[in-house]
Amino acid sequence: MKNKPVYIIYFVLFAVLLVLDRVFKNLVMTNMQVGDALPSEEAFFAIRYTINTGVSFSLFSGFPNVLIIIQGALFVAVSIACFLTYKRRRHPVLQAGLVWIVSGGAGNLIDRIMYGHVIDFISFGSFPVWNFADMCIVGGCILIGIYLLLLHDRRAETGADAGADSDTDADAQL
Helix, strand or coil: CCCCCCHHHHHHHHHHHHHHHHHHHHHHHHHCCCCCEECCCCCCEEEEEEEECCCHHHCCCCCHHHHHHHHHHHHHHHHHHHHHHHHHCCCHHHHHHHHHHHHHHHHHHHHHHHHCCEEEEEEECCCCCECHHHHHHHHHHHHHHHHHHHHHHHHHHHCHHHHHHHHHHHHHHC
């Protein structure tokens, strides 16, 4: 029996996460001015509309074209990793983590290309403001960490052949 085309599930996940990112950012951009915070500036949690011309924690601000090239290259590299791991290791946790990272990277790359900066709006206390795409990237890294620390080690202990079977079994469950 042929394997089901599970990659469609990953494509749909990518599209849903990217659309959510665009919707949230568009809601903020159309209903707020840069610097606005809801409910207030003093609130521990707020929707705070900011722009970030750099990367994490505003590092490398002032280099928009370089950041577009670097982020574009990373987007391509992780997309290729998604394809290659799908061909070799069809584990849903690993694949979902990679898809989350790609969708978050795509959301922020779209911002950089369209506006020259990234739209950030989620604020917790004194932590830097971030966005839904950043959440996807961090969530994807956590999923890959779970895969590497918990799932991959268990397969390595049972041998390479058993690991390949468990990947196929994981796909069959989807």
